[in-house]
Amino acid sequence: MRMLRALLLLLLALGAAACGHVEPWVKPYERDRLADPIMAWGRDPVSIAYLSHVRDAREGSRGASGAAGGGCGCN
Amino acid sequence: MLMLRVRLFALLPLLAAGLATSVHATVLPEDRADVLWHRYSGGGVTIEGPSVLVRKGFAERVSISANYYVDMVSSASVDVMTTASPYEEKRTQYSVGADYVRGKTIYSLGYTNSDEPDYVADTAYGTISQDLFGDLTTITLGYQRGWNTVGKRGDPAFHPRTDTRNYQIGLSQIITKNLILGASYEAITDEGFLNNPYRSVRYVDPTSGTGFSFEAERYPRTHTSNAAAVRARYHLPMRAAVYGEYRFYTDTWKVRGHTAQIGYTYPWKDDWLFDVNYRYYTQTQADFYSDLFPRQNFANFLARDKELSTFKSHAIGLEASYRFLKKNWYYLHEGTVNLHWDIMRFDYDNFRNIPAGGPPGQEPLYGFTANVTQVFFSFWF
Numbered sequence: 409m410r411m412l413r414a415l416l417l418l419l420l421a422l423g424a425a426a427c428g429h430v431e432p433w434v435k436p437y438e439r440d441r442l443a444d445p446i447m448a449w450g451r452d453p454v455s456i457a458y459l460s461h462v463r464d465a466r467e468g469s470r471g472a473s474g475a476a477g478g479g480c481g482c483n
Numbered sequence: 484m485l486m487l488r489v490r491l492f493a494l495l496p497l498l499a500a501g502l503a504t505s506v507h508a509t510v511l512p513e514d515r516a517d518v519l520w521h522r523y524s525g526g527g528v529t530i531e532g533p534s535v536l537v538r539k540g541f542a543e544r545v546s547i548s549a550n551y552y553v554d555m556v557s558s559a560s561v562d563v564m565t566t567a568s569p570y571e572e573k574r575t576q577y578s579v580g581a582d583y584v585r586g587k588t589i590y591s592l593g594y595t596n597s598d599e600p601d602y603v604a605d606t607a608y609g610t611i612s613q614d615l616f617g618d619l620t621t622i623t624l625g626y627q628r629g630w631n632t633v634g635k636r637g638d639p640a641f642h643p644r645t646d647t648r649n650y651q652i653g654l655s656q657i658i659t660k661n662l663i664l665g666a667s668y669e670a671i672t673d674e675g676f677l678n679n680p681y682r683s684v685r686y687v688d689p690t691s692g693t694g695f696s697f698e699a700e701r702y703p704r705t706h707t708s709n710a711a712a713v714r715a716r717y718h719l720p721m722r723a724a725v726y727g728e729y730r731f732y733t734d735t736w737k738v739r740g741h742t743a744q745i746g747y748t749y750p751w752k753d754d755w756l757f758d759v760n761y762r763y764y765t766q767t768q769a770d771f772y773s774d775l776f777p778r779q780n781f782a783n784f785l786a787r788d789k790e791l792s793t794f795k796s797h798a799i800g801l802e803a804s805y806r807f808l809k810k811n812w813y814y815l816h817e818g819t820v821n822l823h824w825d826i827m828r829f830d831y832d833n834f835r836n837i838p839a840g841g842p843p844g845q846e847p848l849y850g851f852t853a854n855v856t857q858v859f860f861s862f863w864f
């Protein structure tokens with residue numbers, strides 16, 4: 409429950425901040441290197457899913473292994 | 484049953500990786516098809532099969548994906564050789580997913596069915612991914628629910644169920660024009676029949692000729708885990724990237740895990756891409772694990788699953804990709820052929836190799852090396 413409350417607070421804070429105008433400190437025209445495919449969190453989803461499957465089968469740990477998030481917004 | 488603990492979690496990484504391939508936060512992933520053959524060989528186990536993943540967008544608003552995946556298992560592992568006979572089995576998994584973009588938000592839904600003779604798993608997920616702060620930040624929230632039925636060969640009346648829930652939050656953050664950071668947290672809860680109906684624990688038995696006997700393992704009926712990870716990628720002054728990741732894991736069975744990985748990605752000429760990486764993993768044992776219990780029915784919960792023991796693992800990964808198609812050819816824009824090879828070494832601190840022989844509890848500690856190979860073709864259209 410405490411965790412859920414903290415998560416909601418975080419989302420509210422982010423939501424409130426998003427309503428205000430935040431000047432991007434890395435301009436869209438400066439993101440060419442970030443847009444390079446070698447900077448993608450996961451270039452090959454089919455391969456990442458398989459290797460994650462192999463590791464999960466042999467390790468006690470699980471979760472948070474995916475490259476969460478949609479990328480860098482390099483338009 | 485080899486994959487008992489795995490199949491419940493195979494979906495979200497696929498989903499997350501699918502979204503993560505796009506470097507444009509609120510643009511749907513590219514239209515793409517991958518045809519992969521995978522092979523795992525190590526510890527007396529060979530698992531191989533195909534995986535086909537196709538993703539197609541419509542009207543720049545919706546992207547549909549489908550995956551067909553097969554594991555063909557041939558197992559003579561140390562567990563199997565200790566208390567059972569080598570076996571072969573096949574697992575087939577179908578997944579479908581849909582992503583919808585509206586403004587700075589991507590909504591995703593998906594469903595997976597995994598089927599094998601003694602385990603059926605159905606899983607559904609939903610995620611929301613939102614760009615913030617001039618697209619410097621992306622937040623992703625995910626929820627996944629799994630319904631599973633466990634079976635047992637030769638016992639048609641045996642079909643207990645397990646339910647799984649995953650809660651995930653992820654953050655992707657641009658720091659500089661060369662550096663991007665990511666963080667994720669995932670909580671997973673399971674409830675139901677969580678152990679393997681075929682696996683046994685061993686206990687000291689002076690009446691046995693070997694000095695020990697076996698009884699069925701017994702796990703708690705609930706399991707909750709928390710995992711948090713941070714990762715970074717940095718674009719070097721020349722066209723190459725370095726990356727790293729750390730994950731901390733803890734659960735209600737008292738397993739604690741640490742995972743660290745570093746890697747280097749470098750293109751060569753226009754059409755080659757290479758990647759080399761190293762991964763280290765270590766964990767402590769579950770509080771109801773023992774290689775050799777002092778007597779029969781020693782505790783309410785008993786496990787001798789080596790994945791719940793204390794161990795360390797080192798892995799080296801090598802990847803090569805060659806773009807053989809770079810001009811339009813019928814409907815295809817681009818095509819690559821890819822070879823990934825991972826060498827994994829596992830060394831167990833308190834799981835002993837019973838078939839190797841020796842006095843009970845003094846057999847050599849178990850360890851093995853696995854080779855994991857992936858060959859796949861990728862096409863963009």
